[in-house]
Amino acid sequence: MLLSALLTSVGINLGLCLIYFTLYSILRKQPSNADVYAPRLVAEGKLEQRNNFNLERLLPSTSWVNQSWHPSEEHLLARAGLDGVVFMRIIIFSLRVVAFAAVVGLCVLLPLNYMGSQIVIDFSDFTNISLESFSISNVNDGSKKLWVHFGAVYAFTAFVSYLLFIEYRYISLKRLAYYYSSEPEPDQFTVLVRGILKSSTESLSESVEKFFSEYYPSLYLSHYMVHHTTNIQKLISDAEKLSRKIALLKSTRDTSQRFGRVGCFGFFGPKVDLVEYYEKKLEDLEDNIKTQQSLLSGKEVAAAFVSFKTRLGAAIALNIQQGENPTEWLTERAPEPRDIYWPFFSASFISRWIGNVVVVVACAFLTILFFIPVIIVQSLTHLEQLETWFPFLKGVLNIAFVSQVITGYLPSLILKMFLQLVPPVMIMLSSIQGYVAHSQIVKSACNKMLWFTIWNIFFANALSGSVLYRLNIFLEPKEIPNILALAVPGQATFFITYVVTNGWTNTSSELFRLMPLISSYMSKLFFVETDEQFEVPELPYASEIPRLLLFGVLGITYFFLSPLILPFLLVYYCLAYIIWRHQLLNVYSPKFETGGTFWPIVHNSTIFALILMHMIAVGIFGLKKLPLASSLTIPLPIITLLFNNYCRKRFLPVFKGYPAECMIKKDRSDLNNPARATEFHEKLITAYKDPALKPVQFSGRTNGHNAPLLGSEA
Template identity: 65%
Template sequence: MGRWISKLLVVVACILLTILFLIPVVVVQGLTNLSQLEVWFPFLKSILTIAFVSQIVTGYLPSLILQLFLKIVPPIMEFLSSIQGYISHSEIERSACNKVLWFTVWNIFFATVFSGSVLNQISIVLDPKNIPAKLAVVVPAQASFFIAYVVTSGWTSTSSELFRIIPLICSLMTKCCAESTDDEIEVPSIPYHRDIPRILFFGLLGIAYFFLAPVILPFLLVYFCLAYIIFRNQFINVYAPKHETAGKFWPIVHNLVIFSLVLMHAIAVGIFSLKKLSLASTLVLPLPVLTLLFNEYCRKRFLPIFKSYPAEILIKKDREDQNDALMSEFFDKLATTYQDPALMPIQYSADSDSLNRPLISSAETAM
């Protein structure tokens, strides 16, 4: 019962956080619209007429502000997952990864393309038949913003991962404030709940925009090349895994790819409908159905592997343990390592009170 209540509270907290995050999204969208910005701040009209300043304010600054607000989301989601009732680090991180991913998809993609208007997003949910047509109109209009977002969030964050400035500063401050030796330095582990959602979100941008605005593809290609080179170095020379997840993050990747494909199909149907290409729209309609059927096949065929270990792997592990010379010593210690408290003798003190005093005294027992 307690775990169910904690899950409900976490869901409510995630919904409230998602709604509150629409405030910076609205501010960011106001910065991308130069005419709206001049209405909000009339005294900046003379400064915004300068081409360089207007390009910085409407192009680079919005994505930078959004990225700064996004920095606080992964720690919050990790904390919410930790109080949700999960008992292992891998489950907590996997739950936080899922929360951060869908938070990013909703607040960065959908809230941005629909201009950050809460009433507009609610009307879209209440009228789902017009979703493809509205996506076809609003998604291409935000191509320049997402290109700047890839440069700001993708290139910058991936490059900063190589230097790890913030962990370096924290380590130096710790050494200055507390006495520590080299043996006390803890090897970091990669925060999956922070990096996996970011990579998957850029994959969603590539799938959704590759036929709407192909100019975004070179920027994404540079990002993925940088990410491969830098994270390969980090995995080899910097990070050390603290726990084994047994590949259980892969279903999250699979679900986001399927969602991205269905989203791309919906946008394509909307675009072909706006251009009055009925034949093209008809040919695209079976694609989301086939994608969902493929997803269902994968769920039935491969998802059980991520929930329970195959007998082949367990047999292989048992055979490896049989050949391990240390296992016999481990089994010898296992018998005496743990004792059930109910089977342990109760030690009464000499000044025991009436609550633990025997009902029959020793003198009466002797008689």
């Protein structure tokens, strides 16, 4: 790619970013847009509405930057939870890594690359210089300057490893401190029990009570059985939709809209009062829900939430095999009540197993299918190949600006558009794997999305061309460093434009929130506003964490190959730091809390990136006829893996569960306030009650039809 094509891409995306910032700074001041740009503050009643018109509302400003910059980490912890803090620590960690790499890369490595003579450079036409002249490819074979690159690889590995250790320790201590400062929560005292042993003389509920009363007489508190409630959940969903429809009809000033036909598609049948018709239908739905709830007695799933009097009691039950048969009385950590994903409690073992097989096949198919946009993208980066395929475009492609847009901007834009479709698919696939918590689904989708992007964005683009047709080479591990060394440096320019398009512009568009803005305007244009509360969105961890980590992989990998990518990554992480702090404080509300367990994903991804860099370094020094440097690089991945093993043993156990020391201290602190402990135990008995079994009341009836139907088992 030529420098002019890169400048064209940067100019287009920089212009889009400025447009987004300008429009956001104006639109956010309009009172009618409060539910778009500050939905969390609106829901919490913390937003001051100023309806008086003034000129300042029509002028762009940067006051939101200061508001996002100043809040401390403690304030962010109170607002976004530990998961929100860890998300920001990912950005801070990446920013530090890229900043160090930029100093070394731009001040030391880039000048050495540019002063090489391996690639012929025409200094008279600077804008048409190939960007490869700024990469290690321009350093002469066998040059002693390559030893500077060798030393930079060692120094960078040491620095990144040091940062990883510091961050892992910091976040693990934060996790323990967060646990100590937390109030008693139901999930701390509860385990989920599956594979309950059935008895011909006892119900499942009686079997659970008998088992835990016998073997945990001083620790067992209560249990709550899981029921088949899929049909009831659907009825409740229908009732909620009908209730909203009634509220909408009642709020309209046009009384003619209250009358309509209720036959097929609303075109047949007599005209009726829709409010009365829907209210009667809603009452019938409530009666149906009540009937279905009453019929659930005995329709229990072989799963139960078992609660204990202490945290230590729950930990003992969680970590010890309960029955002689290891397939029975299986225990796992109970999620928070708000975090439970109820549909898959009713799924059998075989259906969960089939679901996992389907997910594996679907992920493989999606990965293969994604090669189509990758091939399109790579054809656009090579105009000579595009001219061969489509000769009639030759005249258009010879226009300088058109060729610059096609090679510099269009490929990364196409890849970005296709990639937007992947996160919802990954969440959907994770939801059918049998997870019982929304956080588990999000973490699973996050892992799937991360490795999907690393393979389909990094490897598929880097190894495009003839290498893809020589996959048999990968059967010989010794050839992998040479393959990577040949393929990866040549795609540096494409990834620079990808960072600009999918990094700068995408992050700026997150601030602008175009789709929620359009949705808000459409709803206000075609529907009457009601007093009903709107739902505050949750942060899209499954798409944003993989994006941050993919750019981290690019920064680490291209640190010594093509340092020109580093300033663009630095700008991206600076934008991400300000914008995501703002969004966490004003837009998104946490729907669950994992206690910072996303960080091990970050650690593993960074270790992978370091080893990938080492493999490429081994190959590149060999190709550059510096075999000694290639041989001396081989110990680096071994040292990195040993470091990773140490970190896993030192810090990872804290992210899998809390130590007994912490739980005992918390249990002892509860003993100092027995009244509060007794009150909490009373609430714990019904904390895990299925929402589908709770009394519902959407209509205005007050005749006792909505009394609780299914008592809690204890």
